[in-house]
Amino acid sequence: MHQALLDLQGLLCPLPVIRVQNKISTMMPGEVLKVLCTDPGTTVDIPCWCRMNKHHIIEQSTTNTTITFIIEVGES
Amino acid sequence: MFMLVPNKRKAVALISGGLDSMLAAKLILDQGVHVEGLNFYTGFCHSGHTSAIRNTVAKSRPKRNDALWVAETLGIRLHIIDVIEEYKSVLTNPQHGFGSTLNPCLDCKIFMVKKAFEWMQNHEFDFIITGEVIGQRPNSQLKKKLPIVANHSGAGDRLLRPLSAKHLSPTLPERENWVDRNRLLDITGRGRKIQMEMAASYGYTDYAQPAGGCCVLTDEAYSRKLADLWEFRGSKNYDLDDIILLKIGRHLRPMEHFKMIISRDEGETNFLQGYKKRYTSLELVDAIGPIMLVDGDLTQEDYSFAAKVLARYAKQTSPSEITVRITSSEGSTKDLRVIPFTSDEISKQWYI
Numbered sequence: 001m002h003q004a005l006l007d008l009q010g011l012l013c014p015l016p017v018i019r020v021q022n023k024i025s026t027m028m029p030g031e032v033l034k035v036l037c038t039d040p041g042t043t044v045d046i047p048c049w050c051r052m053n054k055h056h057i058i059e060q061s062t063t064n065t066t067i068t069f070i071i072e073v074g075e076s
Numbered sequence: 077m078f079m080l081v082p083n084k085r086k087a088v089a090l091i092s093g094g095l096d097s098m099l100a101a102k103l104i105l106d107q108g109v110h111v112e113g114l115n116f117y118t119g120f121c122h123s124g125h126t127s128a129i130r131n132t133v134a135k136s137r138p139k140r141n142d143a144l145w146v147a148e149t150l151g152i153r154l155h156i157i158d159v160i161e162e163y164k165s166v167l168t169n170p171q172h173g174f175g176s177t178l179n180p181c182l183d184c185k186i187f188m189v190k191k192a193f194e195w196m197q198n199h200e201f202d203f204i205i206t207g208e209v210i211g212q213r214p215n216s217q218l219k220k221k222l223p224i225v226a227n228h229s230g231a232g233d234r235l236l237r238p239l240s241a242k243h244l245s246p247t248l249p250e251r252e253n254w255v256d257r258n259r260l261l262d263i264t265g266r267g268r269k270i271q272m273e274m275a276a277s278y279g280y281t282d283y284a285q286p287a288g289g290c291c292v293l294t295d296e297a298y299s300r301k302l303a304d305l306w307e308f309r310g311s312k313n314y315d316l317d318d319i320i321l322l323k324i325g326r327h328l329r330p331m332e333h334f335k336m337i338i339s340r341d342e343g344e345t346n347f348l349q350g351y352k353k354r355y356t357s358l359e360l361v362d363a364i365g366p367i368m369l370v371d372g373d374l375t376q377e378d379y380s381f382a383a384k385v386l387a388r389y390a391k392q393t394s395p396s397e398i399t400v401r402i403t404s405s406e407g408s409t410k411d412l413r414v415i416p417f418t419s420d421e422i423s424k425q426w427y428i
Contacts, residue, residue, distance in 0.1 A: 010350055012320070014117055014141050018158050041139040048144045052153055 003034045013041040017049050027073045035069040085254040086110045086201040088192055093142025095271050095283045096207030103238040104205050107255050113154040115143040116188050118163040119319045122292045142284040168312040177299035189229035203234040203249045210240040210264045239263045301327050304428045328426040334372025361399035363390035387416035
């Protein structure tokens with residue numbers, strides 16, 4: 001499955017949310033976005049933003065300091 | 077949750093993440109209006125960065141974006157908009173001046189309502205809601221100043237302040253019966269009692285502490301550091317890293333030609349590590365302690381001085397000498413053995 005990649009490591013909230021929001025606004029429903037973050041706040045904020053806009057987090061994981069989200073764009 | 081009924085009026089609410097804007101949006105939502113939120117990111121919001129970096133800030137509270145929390149609690153969509161670049165002209169040249177610190181509150185409000193008005197027009201919404209309360213802030217929310225915001229922003233009478241509406245002339249949404257003026261409020265002043273009672277009645281308990289807590293420009297210490305940055309840089313230019321760094325660590329300027337930033341806890345140390353390619357850094361080699369970044373053109377003598385300052389903050393029990401590693405932004409290193417300054421040798425005058 002093709003995934004767009006957004007590397008947001010080092011950015012602090014709310015910038016990761018803004019970048020995800022702007023990226024997803026250019027994508028089509030069903031497309032998948034992989035997001036890399038380091039701010040622990042993203043574990044709250046990105047799922048919250050996704051719920052609000054009906055996008056689906058398929059996978060969320062943390063390795064060392066990197067937090068990874070796999071997001072499927074919804075019918076927002 | 078966001079299904080839009082045909083012909084339903086649409087309002088865009090400025091959502092700061094605080095209680096007032098939340099309640100203002102709630103009042104209009106309860107009248108059956110479709111509401112979406114806007115949150116403008118200037119870089120000067122206190123809560124986000126600081127809570128993400130520092131170990132000691134409000135561990136009992138979740139590290140969350142308050143505006144997102146408000147929107148989700150209200151069941152509305154939130155649009156967060158990066159205005160960092162555009163905001164520079166507001167801060168560096170405020171037409172209505174500053175408040176008691178470097179807070180251009182009136183110009184800031186005009187800017188945000190103007191941006192909301194543009195958004196409203198582009199998205200075919202009908203009016204704007206803010207959580208402004210007459211008399212709550214010493215400058216921007218005086219009754220005589222509210223028309224300035226409406227007029228200079230271009231929003232005119234499409235700007236509705238539901239919390240104080242009954243003290244103001246009816247706006248277009250009220251005159252056209254898009255909202256029922258009788259169900260709007262007449263709150264004034266700095267007191268929070270009514271808002272907190274309203275929050276309790278809606279079951280909102282986990283909201284951000286109300287009033288003025290978000291913008292670091294209203295913080296005297298932060299404004300002092302920003303003024304120092306501008307003065308010694310010789311211009312009012314700044315970038316996002318500059319204004320984030322002003323929130324982090326102790327800032328000391330012992331001499332005009334350089335400044336030191338020293339982390340205060342592990343979280344700040346880890347964060348400042350990320351700036352080692354931008355600034356020369358100093359770290360302790362044989363002791364536990366903070367990291368220091370230096371900004372300026374330092375001589376060898378200055379580096380020795382800075383190393384002694386850093387060594388003062390070592391957590392070890394006062395060894396006679398400590399090794400400090402100096403790493404340039406290009407990555408070259410040099411070790412210095414120094415005797416730490418005593419606390420008496422760190423002048424209070426150096427703290428910015």
